[in-house]
Amino acid sequence: MKPYDIASLAPMLRSGGAPVVLFGAGRWGGLVLHALRQFNVDVRCFCDSDMNKQETEFCGLEVISPETLATMPTDTHVFISCNYIVPVLSATKGMNFENVYNCVDLLEKAHFVEGDDDLALSAITVMIERHRAACMVLDAAEDPVLTVRGMDLMVTEGCTMRCKDCSNLMQYYDKPRNEDPDVLFRAFDTLSRVVDRFLEVRMIGGEPFLNKRLYEIINTVAGYAHVEKIAVFTNATIIPKADTLEALKHPKVYLDITNYGPDLSKNHDKIIPILDEHKVVYTTHHPHTWTDSAKIEYREKSEAELELMFSRCCVNDVLTLLHGKLYRCPFSANAMNLGAIPRVARDVIDLTQENPDLGEIRKQVRDLYTARKYISACSFCNGRDYTVAKVEPGLQTKTVLPFTSYLPIIQ
Secondary structure: OOOOOHHHHHHHHHOOOOOEEEEOOOHHHHHHHHHHHHOOOOOOEEEOOOOOOOOOEEOOEEEEOHHHHOOOOOOOEEEEOOOOHHHHHHHHHOOOOOEEEOOHHHHHHOOOOOOHHHOOHHHHHHHHHHHHHHHHOOOOOOOOOOEEEEEEEEOEOOOOOOEOOOOOOHHHOOOOOEOOHHHHHHHHHHHHOOOOEEEEEEEEOOOHHHOOOHHHHHHHHHOOOOEOOEEEEEOOOOOOOHHHHHHHOOOOEEEEEEOOOOOOOOOHHHHHHHHHHOOOOEEEEOOOOEEOOOOOOOOOOOHHHHHHHHHHOOOOOEEEEEOOEEEOOHHHHHHHHOOOOOOOHHHOEEOOOOOOOHHHHHHHHHHHHHHOOOOHHHHHOOOOOOOOOEEOOOOEOOOOOOOOOOOOOOO
């Protein structure tokens, strides 16, 4: 990507010498368009790889395909207005564009107020931080500093909802367990000694508020200097207790609320004033697009197909910690934990061992996080990207869903 200062670049963009295109017609795209308009820059169109968006309009502008973008002049200014940084860079590199930019400087220097693009200011701040984080780890494999953009801590296997299409596979747990904080602390402490920087640690499940010791987990993780942000994800079914509310007030922490509507997120409207009273930073939103990614099923795929699927995956920059074991993503963590797919040794790192060899663990973590083109679990996953069929978010099942086990375990 080309470095720039938006104050210097904007006059050139306003000159009209070359078109400006935003690659990504989604929430980030709307935010980037809003920012560019503050600098009086006209945008020609959006580009998106999602065929369902192509030949439609977004924010009043045409959405074109990558194939159409490739026919535009090579001096076209392309802003990557999404967090699929690697796939978009790969696509535009083949088009020989001279001017491809991330949106970090633009978004940081734009002025946003409450309600822009129907978003809370705190939500906009979080979006900008996530875009910055996505751009920072592009060269992670060569960087001597080991930076983890997204670190998922699964604090429970349980959930207050049973979404049949949950991509974290909660619908398959017959007897869900909460994470033992002592196991988590030991594992995370080992991990923290080999990772130099965590841009965002995310408390997930399931529903994290089911773990009554969540406040201890938040407070402990927040105490690590190289943990920059902590996100706690909730479905607004449980009102957090006083000790949890106090932990949520930490300046590193924000609460990410998915509002599934009054029938499911029954306590949403009760939680909001409580959070406001306690000055907890939060975002609240309706569920984003869900993909058909919840089935555990072996699929015969070529190596090229696996690599392409992995490169497009929306969680390919995430590590997941579950019961003291480190995995590449939530799907692999839960599918292996359930005993549904083989526990391939090279795709799991045990962080609970006594007197760990930190040098060896650092090598294993770097390999798992930066060197893989795909992992074994990809063969059992339908993918999590714009090419996968969409499903209605939050559809409930009354019973625990069965799954096929593909064991025995392979070492």
